[in-house]
Amino acid sequence: MKRFIPALLILIVFAVSCDNGPVGIFASIGSESPIEYKGTEVFKKSTPAAVVSRNGTLYAVITTLWKKNGNTWEKATNLPSQAMYATSAAVTGTTLYVAFLDSNAHSLGVFSTTDDSNWTPVDITFPANDEQVQQLLAVNNKVFAVTTKAVDGKTQYNLYHLSSGSFVSLIRTGTNLFSLAYVGSTYYVASGTTIWISTDLANFQESLTLADDFFTSITSIGGKPTAVTAFGKVYWHEGGWYNTNALTKSSKNLYLHAPVEYNDTLFVATNTVVRKTSSVTEVSPIAGYIELAFPLSTTKTQRDDNSLVTATNTVFSATIGGTALSMLTLITENGKPTLYAGSVGNGLWSNRNENGSWLGWQRETD
Amino acid sequence: MRRFFVLLVILSIVCGSVLLAQEQAPEQGTAQSDATASIPVFSQFEKGDILFSLSAGTAFGLGFFNPTTGSFDPANLKPSFTILLSLQRFMTPNIVLGGEIAGYFFSTINDRQFFLAPLGARIGYAFDLNPFFIIPTVSLGAAIMRLSDMGHIDPYIKTGAVFGWSPSQEICYTIHADLMTIPQFYSDSSQNRTGLFLDLIISATYHF
Numbered sequence: 135m136k137r138f139i140p141a142l143l144i145l146i147v148f149a150v151s152c153d154n155g156p157v158g159i160f161a162s163i164g165s166e167s168p169i170e171y172k173g174t175e176v177f178k179k180s181t182p183a184a185v186v187s188r189n190g191t192l193y194a195v196i197t198t199l200w201k202k203n204g205n206t207w208e209k210a211t212n213l214p215s216q217a218m219y220a221t222s223a224a225v226t227g228t229t230l231y232v233a234f235l236d237s238n239a240h241s242l243g244v245f246s247t248t249d250d251s252n253w254t255p256v257d258i259t260f261p262a263n264d265e266q267v268q269q270l271l272a273v274n275n276k277v278f279a280v281t282t283k284a285v286d287g288k289t290q291y292n293l294y295h296l297s298s299g300s301f302v303s304l305i306r307t308g309t310n311l312f313s314l315a316y317v318g319s320t321y322y323v324a325s326g327t328t329i330w331i332s333t334d335l336a337n338f339q340e341s342l343t344l345a346d347d348f349f350t351s352i353t354s355i356g357g358k359p360t361a362v363t364a365f366g367k368v369y370w371h372e373g374g375w376y377n378t379n380a381l382t383k384s385s386k387n388l389y390l391h392a393p394v395e396y397n398d399t400l401f402v403a404t405n406t407v408v409r410k411t412s413s414v415t416e417v418s419p420i421a422g423y424i425e426l427a428f429p430l431s432t433t434k435t436q437r438d439d440n441s442l443v444t445a446t447n448t449v450f451s452a453t454i455g456g457t458a459l460s461m462l463t464l465i466t467e468n469g470k471p472t473l474y475a476g477s478v479g480n481g482l483w484s485n486r487n488e489n490g491s492w493l494g495w496q497r498e499t500d
Numbered sequence: 501m502r503r504f505f506v507l508l509v510i511l512s513i514v515c516g517s518v519l520l521a522q523e524q525a526p527e528q529g530t531a532q533s534d535a536t537a538s539i540p541v542f543s544q545f546e547k548g549d550i551l552f553s554l555s556a557g558t559a560f561g562l563g564f565f566n567p568t569t570g571s572f573d574p575a576n577l578k579p580s581f582t583i584l585l586s587l588q589r590f591m592t593p594n595i596v597l598g599g600e601i602a603g604y605f606f607s608t609i610n611d612r613q614f615f616l617a618p619l620g621a622r623i624g625y626a627f628d629l630n631p632f633f634i635i636p637t638v639s640l641g642a643a644i645m646r647l648s649d650m651g652h653i654d655p656y657i658k659t660g661a662v663f664g665w666s667p668s669q670e671i672c673y674t675i676h677a678d679l680m681t682i683p684q685f686y687s688d689s690s691q692n693r694t695g696l697f698l699d700l701i702i703s704a705t706y707h708f
Contacts, residue, residue: 158691159614159647160684164564164573168609 173499177207182476186272187465188225191250194482195220199232200500201250207482207500214245214253224270224277231256231277233267241266244279244301260301265292274316280308291325295335305330305338313352315359322359322371324349329361329369342375346413350391355400356428362390362402364409364418368430378430382419389418394464396471396487400426403475405458421458423475474498544628544666545590550708551598555584555676557701559604564693573693577614580606584676584701588622596624600639604697608647616697617644618656618680633672635662643682656682660699669707676701 171178183195192202199210199220217234224231230250234242241261245253261267261281268291269280277296282289291308294301305312308325315322323330323338326348330338344363352361360370366380366387380387392403406421461476473485475495482498559582561575582605588598604616620641627634639658645651660678667673678699685692 157650158684158686158688158693159645159650159652160564160682160693160695161566161573161691162647162650163561163576163608163612163614164566164693166576166608166610166612 167494169497171497171499173206177500178481178497179479180481181460181478182474182482183221184223184270184461185463185465185474185476185482186223186225186230187467188230189228190467192465192467193223193225193230193232195223195232196476196482199223199234205499207498209500210250212251212253214242214255217242217245217253221267222270224272226272226275226277231270231272233270233279243267244270244277256296257299257301260294269311271312271314273314273321278304278312278314280312293323293325297335304335310348310350313349313361315352315354315361317354317357317359317371320359322352322361324352324361329359341371342369350389351393353393355393355395360393360400362393364389364391364407365414366390366418368393368400368402368426370430376430378426381424381426386416386419388420388424392459392462394462394473395428396464396473397490398428400428400430401462401464401473402426403459403462407458423459423462543593544630544633544669545593545596545626545707547590547592549590551586551588551590551596551672551705552708553584553586553588553674553703553705555582555586555602555674555701555703557582557584557676557699559606559680559697559699559701561606562696562698564695567692567694568690575695576609578607578609580604580616582699582701584703586622586703588624590626593628594626596622596626596635596637598622600641612647615646618642618658619644620656620658622658624662631666633662633664633666635664636660637662637678639678643680645684652684654682654684656680658699662703664705666707672705672707674703674705676703 177196180196185192185194194200194207197219199213200207201210214234216236218237219235219239221233221235228248229246231244231246233244236242243258243260244256244267246256247253265281265283267279268282271278271280279294279296279301281292281294283292291311293304293308293312295304305323310326312323312325319333321332321335322341323332327344328340329342329349329352331341332338347363347365347367349361350364352359358370358372360368362368366382367377368390369375369377381390382388388404389407389409390402390404394401401423403423404420406418408415408417457480458478459475460478463474465472465474471487475483477483483495484498485495486493559580561577563572563575565572582602584600584602586598586600588596590596599620600622601619602617606614606616608614618641620639622637622639624635624637637660641656642653643656644653658678658680660676662674662676664672664674676699680697680699682695684695
């Protein structure tokens with residue numbers, strides 16, 4: 135007993151200290167600033183699906199369609215007949231496209247408007263009865279739709295292109311949500327382990343296929359198609375495909391999605407999700423987002439465990455917390471770049487850049 | 501709900517100790533009258549005595565010292581609900597040595613949940629002011645912390661005093677006032693902070 139107590143003391147005081155988390159706990163608490171929220175709990179605890187801008191007006195898909203009026207959000211009125219829910223939105227030019235569901239969550243199809251009041255069904259035959267519109271994408275001023283369909287107990291993802299008022303099927307064999315980029319007269323389409331390329335949206339050929347990883351997003355960044363994966367890598371095309379080493383935390387690869395770029399910094403959302411490949415089933419380590427500096431490099435990991443911490447990330451952690459992101463997008467409002475982040479079950483947030491500095495994450499309110 | 505739970509815990513401690521004190525009252529009276537007859541000065545504590553405390557109270561974050569800037573960050577914490585268990589043994593009639601484990605349930609100003617669980621050894625020196633006593637104490641140990649999905653373990657030192665009243669030989673009521681200091685270290689030194697917390701805790705202490 136006499137030996138045990140000093141040994142215990144020594145063990146407790148000197149031997150126990152672990153390093154867990156990119157942000158210090160006390161540092162995170164100390165950096166909090168009070169958030170005044172006057173909105174509803176429903177909006178506060180929502181999971182936003184998309185934020186888009188049309189003619190300087192912001193729209194959000196948060197179960198249904200919302201429109202920003204001043205500093206607050208309000209539910210859009212004058213929706214199409216029977217429209218109760220919205221699943222996705224996209225904008226080309228001055229036209230807003232929204233996929234609506236009725237009160238029984240049956241798909242009503244995709245509608246468009248140029249004035250928020252008059253809605254026009256885009257293609258009354260779309261989607262098919264056994265499909266649901268999951269995502270609308272606007273690339274190269276064209277509208278694409280991603281639907282899901284149950285096939286033999288599994289979810290099949292289908293990609294359509296809006297052409298002359300009709301949605302035309304493009305690739306019907308996706309295993310994950312599709313993502314598109316348009317660079318140098320070429321469309322890059324990513325889903326699952328594959329990136330296809332096409333110049334005419336009729337003929338596709340495989341450009342890159344991964345063996346034990348899968349793409350979550352592809353976009354045009356710095357004039358290069360840039361894709362991120364579920365196991366922490368960033369790929370970009372520059373004559374050929376290049377990739378970073380996997381970004382890790384606690385020796386586990388991050389789950390990356392929804393990259394956006396501003397001022398030579400790549401913002402990439404990370405989520406804690408269960409992911410599977412043929413050989414691995416694991417939970418990715420952190421939720422939130424990371425920042426990567428350009429130029430990207432193939433010879434080293436862009437950020438390691440220690441350098442995942444950034445000032446912006448600290449503020450993010452102190453406000454949004456460690457919740458996963460449902461969306462991350464960059465929208466320029468009145469000439470000011472603004473990051474909008476949808477947090478899973480924790481509402482919509484924004485971070486505006488003024489004079490080169492990010493002002494910090496603020497909760498959006500209804 | 502939390503207030504109700506806090507109230508319930510405090511009431512349980514107080515009621516339990518009062519009932520125990522009442523049950524022991526006749527025996528105590530006899531012992532005291534016998535003791536009064538033979539020993540005029542009655543010492544509350546003897547070597548080998550054990551104190552077991554059930555405590556509940558609150559704690560306040562005072563601030564986080566940032567060694568990088570040399571300034572204090574605001575604590576940004578609402579007062580906690582705190583529970584504490586301690587077991588101490590008198591090594592001499594004055595020196596008491598034991599251990600403690602506590603749970604602090606904080607909310608930040610934006611309602612993030614911060615949990616703090618210090619586990620450590622405590623040493624004190626008892627001043628016997630029968631039926632009152634004061635025990636200045638020092639505690640040393642490890643504090644396990646959790647904020648959202650972040651966890652950490654750091655050493656802590658707690659200095660303070662226990663102010664007690666013994667209505668009987670078996671039970672006493674105490675108030676703890678402690679200043680807890682937790683230096684928090686990270687491999688990224690810009691995240692290092694030293695947290696300061698003030699405890700105000702009431703206890704029912706069983707003396708056997």
